Amino acid sequence: xxxxxxxxxxxxxxxxxxxxxxxxxxxxxxxxxxxxxxxxxxxxxxxxxxxxxxxxxxxxxxxxxxxxxxxxxxxxxxxxxxxxxxxxxxxxxxxxxxxxxxxxxxxxxxxxxxxxxxxxxxxxxxxxxxxxxxxxxxxxxxxxxxxxxxxxxxxxxxxxxxxxxxxxxxxxxxxxxxxxxxxxxxxxxxxxxxxxxxxxxxxxxxxxxxxxxxxxxxxxxxxxxxxxxxxxxxxxxxxxxxxxxxxxxxxxxxxxxxxxxxxxxxxxxxxxxxxxxxxxxxxxxxxxxxxxxxxxxxxxxxxxxxxxxxxxxxxxxxxxxxxxxxxxxxxxxxxxxxxxxxxxxxxxxxxxxxxxxxxxxxxxxxxxxxxxxxxxxxxxxxxxx
Numbered sequence: 047x048x049x050x051x052x053x054x055x056x057x058x059x060x061x062x063x064x065x066x067x068x069x070x071x072x073x074x075x076x077x078x079x080x081x082x083x084x085x086x087x088x089x090x091x092x093x094x095x096x097x098x099x100x101x102x103x104x105x106x107x108x109x110x111x112x113x114x115x116x117x118x119x120x121x122x123x124x125x126x127x128x129x130x131x132x133x134x135x136x137x138x139x140x141x142x143x144x145x146x147x148x149x150x151x152x153x154x155x156x157x158x159x160x161x162x163x164x165x166x167x168x169x170x171x172x173x174x175x176x177x178x179x180x181x182x183x184x185x186x187x188x189x190x191x192x193x194x195x196x197x198x199x200x201x202x203x204x205x206x207x208x209x210x211x212x213x214x215x216x217x218x219x220x221x222x223x224x225x226x227x228x229x230x231x232x233x234x235x236x237x238x239x240x241x242x243x244x245x246x247x248x249x250x251x252x253x254x255x256x257x258x259x260x261x262x263x264x265x266x267x268x269x270x271x272x273x274x275x276x277x278x279x280x281x282x283x284x285x286x287x288x289x290x291x292x293x294x295x296x297x298x299x300x301x302x303x304x305x306x307x308x309x310x311x312x313x314x315x316x317x318x319x320x321x322x323x324x325x326x327x328x329x330x331x332x333x334x335x336x337x338x339x340x341x342x343x344x345x346x347x348x349x350x351x352x353x354x355x356x357x358x359x360x361x362x363x364x365x366x367x368x369x370x371x372x373x374x375x376x377x378x379x380x381x382x383x384x385x386x387x388x389x390x391x392x393x394x395x396x397x398x399x400x401x402x403x404x405x406x407x408x409x410x411x412x413x414x415x416x417x418x419x420x421x422x423x424x425x426x427x428x429x430x431x
Contacts, residue, residue, distance in 0.1 A: 050088055
């Protein structure tokens with residue numbers, strides 16, 4: 047009698063293996079599924095008298111045990127079992143705590159990302175450029191799950207602004223005002239000259255204009271000079287400008303009104319650099335209108351890259367809907383703002399710049415043209431910057 051064991055993926059396959067190996071007369075003694083296979087025990091030349099040699103022991107009988115394979119009982123104390131269980135519980139608690147911490151971290155990161163996105167959209171609504179808005183949004187602490195209030199928003203903006211001093215009115219000097227056509231250079235010159243003359247006397251003020259081609263601008267400045275009672279000189283070229291400055295050397299304040307330039311005019315930089323060479327103590331202020339789109343202010347300042355600009359003056363804040371574009375330009379150029387002009391009235395519609403004033407102007411414009419939350423109060427607006 048021949049006994050063999052066969053393993054196959056299913057019973058039909060196993061039967062084919064038995065038949066191929068042992069013939070059609072083979073007898074199946076048992077079949078058992080082990081994992082994903084079927085194990086078959088088959089016999090050829092079957093003899094019932096020999097079956098007892100391989101049959102399992104009947105009930106009540108003990109199967110013979112090989113002494114070498116005898117399984118001996120393991121003595122495990124109750125204390126050891128308790129210690130093992132306690133260790134397993136501690137491991138599970140630790141793993142669960144770690145999973146909860148990771149889940150909470152992911153939740154906070156998602157909330158922070160959403161908060162920063164909302165904050166960035168608020169800054170874009172204020173007119174700030176995308177890169178400035180993105181830079182400020184990154185300053186929102188990761189644990190914050192709500193958009194910062196208006197006070198916090200304006201403090202972040204204030205942290206990027208640079209402001210100059212009230213030097214023109216306080217101390218005087220020789221100043222040239224440059225900028226695009228129509229930004230309000232002539233009116234700004236008139237305002238500064240008026241305020242200086244009220245404080246130090248009109249005998250200490252003199253005006254010069256290089257804008258000899260624009261008849262309207264020349265007439266405007268001439269009328270103002272006569273009204274205020276201060277001298278006005280015209281300088282059509284560099285030599286005449288140098289001569290006029292030397293003529294007024296005894297004056298405490300000399301203001302030079304220049305011709306309006308396109309922001310893409312490449313000659314502006316070289317021309318002002320030439321003026322600076324001949325008049326070493328000449329300080330150059332760029333006048334920037336707040337009625338601009340993003341990128342225009344930067345282009346204007348870039349056209350003056352070869353000139354040491356002392357400060358910027360922002361005009362027409364009373365005519366714009368948002369200050370974000372012009373402030374984005376001075377922030378990226380790291381240019382200090384010295385004065386803000388908020389109207390056409392001479393001399394009152396000009397103020398020395400401060401971070402607080404700039405931010406309050408941003409807020410006032412937003413409040414005027416956008417529906418703000420009613421919870422925003424004056425207490426939140428105490429910037430102290």
